[in-house]
Amino acid sequence: MKNFALIGAAGYIAPRHMKAIKATQNSLVAALDPNDSVGIIDSYFPDADFFTEFERFDRHIDKKHRAHDGASVDFISIASPNYLHDSHMRFALRSGADAVCEKPLVLNPWNIDGLLELEKDTGQKVHTILQLRLHPGILALRDKVNAQPGDHKHDVDLTYITSRGHWYLQSWKGDEKKSGGIATNIGVHFYDMLQFVFGQLQSNVVHYSAPTKAAGYLEYAKARVRWFLSLDVNDVPEDVRAAGQRTFRSINVSGDEIEFSGGFTDLHTRSYEEILAGNGFGLEANRVAIETVADIRTASPQGRNGDYHPFLG
Ligand code: NAD
Ligand code: HP7
Structure with a gap:
């Protein structure tokens, strides 16, 4: 059994980490969050220690580490704001622990280099949550693409609408310095998935960029992708909205619809299973997606020119 600590324990995604730690038969021994709305911990680990101040958490983790009594923390899971x-x-x-870090791993590619050095210095490892790589629908698509001739390029339309209320722009998620902006905070999932399925990134064009909406074109070794990303419920197609849905995720690959809207909630547990089995995704696995989001963040949008996504209107 491994000992875990969790940073960012009061947030939206933290319970999925608690659930994954429990489901993999491990233990959460300590948690940190400046916000003390963490009663959820009792549903999973009623004996966990909890800290609202980093300095006290640091002292606690350090004490465990130096005690050499087998009770030190093996993994620190990170579910804090992106920056x-x-x-x-x-x-x-x-602190002598491996990290299990949420996406986006970092905001800029050069941060990865510093972490690589620290891995070398400490002998500890960073593992990351890239859960779409474990989604059965995405794995099936990857197998299909890999079975096709190497020079075959698919035409892909990727539409990712995940509605958020007014709170979003008032929170750290709406602050580009803290979240990286919509393409970094939400799009990073599919930029990573696209290069995982379609191979080397060859071109990255941004058509539109706003706090709640972005669109562009990405070319990979095996695909030309028009992408559209929005947090605005009005972008959800009318028939889908009429059925009460506020989320619309679609990947159309050369005319075939890939179903990947469902099956998301257990992917954190699947990620932990793979990390604990030694098959996790390390720092370098994140590089292409982090380069992609950093480039999108700094690009000058080209407007409705070239091959743009039909949802741009
Ligand atoms: P959130 O705002 O709900 O939670 C973040 C938590 O971090 C808050 O409780 C906040 O008080 C805490 N926090 C802020 N500053 C801190 C500090 N200095 N030290 C410790 N804790 C601090 O956000 P969230 O939606 O839970 O997102 C958390 C992370 O998980 C983000 O990196 C986000 O991108 C990622 N995320 C991933 C997925 C996924 O599908 N993999 C889904 C949602 C969020
Ligand atoms: N929701 C909240 O109430 N609060 C939140 O903070 C987030 C969602 P989905 P996930 O917004 O920061 C996605 O769209 O898949 C509500 C991103 N992950 O299924 O869990 C929301 O209004 C993630 O990287 O959200 O998370 C819905 O009602 C990103 O950090 C419901 O929860 C996160 O949004 C489910 O919403 C975010 C993926 O896209 C895989």
Whole structure:
């Protein structure tokens, strides 16, 4: 049984980490969050210690580490706001623990280089949550694409609408300095998935970029992709909205619809299973997606020119 600590324990995604730690028969021994709305911990690990101040958490983790009594923390899971991941991963590695970090791993590619150095110095590892790589529908698509001739290029339309209320722009998620913006915070899932399925990234064009909406074109070794990403419920197709849905995720590959809207909730547990079995995704596995989002963030949008997604209107 491995001992885990969790940073960002009061947030939206934290319970999925608690559930995954429990489901893999491990233990959460300590948690940190400046916000104390963490009663959910009792549903999973009623004996876990909880801290609202980093310094006290640091002292606690350090004490466990230096006791050499088998009770030290083996993994520190990180579910804090995106811009803090880099610092929290460094804390984990320096504390003699491996890190299990949420997406986006970091906001800029050069952060990965510093972490690689620290992995070398400490002998500890960073593992990341890239859960779409474990989605059965995506794995089936990857197998299909890999079985086709190497020079075959698919035409792909990727539409990813996941509605959010007014709170989103008032929270750290709506602050580009903290979240990286919509393409970094939400799009990173599918940019990673696209290169995982379709191979090397060859071209990256941004057509539109706003706080709640973005669109562009990406070309990979095996696909030309028009993408559209939105947090606006009005972008959900009318028939889907009429059925009460606020989310619409679609990948159309050369005319075939790939079903991947469902089956998301257990992928954190699947990620933990793979990490614990030694098959996790490390720092380098994140590089292409992090380069992609950093390039999108700094690009000048080209407007409705070239091969743009039909939802741009
Ligand atoms: P959230 O805002 O609900 O939770 C973040 C938590 O971090 C809050 O409880 C906040 O108080 C805490 N926090 C803020 N500063 C901190 C600090 N200095 N130290 C410790 N904790 C701190 O956000 P969320 O939706 O839970 O997102 C958390 C992370 O998980 C983000 O990186 C996000 O991108 C990622 N996420 C991933 C998925 C996924 O599908 N893999 C889904 C949602 C969120
Ligand atoms: N929801 C909330 O109430 N609060 C939140 O903070 C988030 C969602 P989905 P996930 O918004 O930051 C996605 O769209 O898949 C509500 C991203 N993950 O299924 O869980 C929401 O209004 C993730 O990387 O959300 O998370 C819905 O009612 C990103 O950090 C419901 O929860 C996160 O949004 C489910 O919403 C975010 C993927 O796209 C895989």
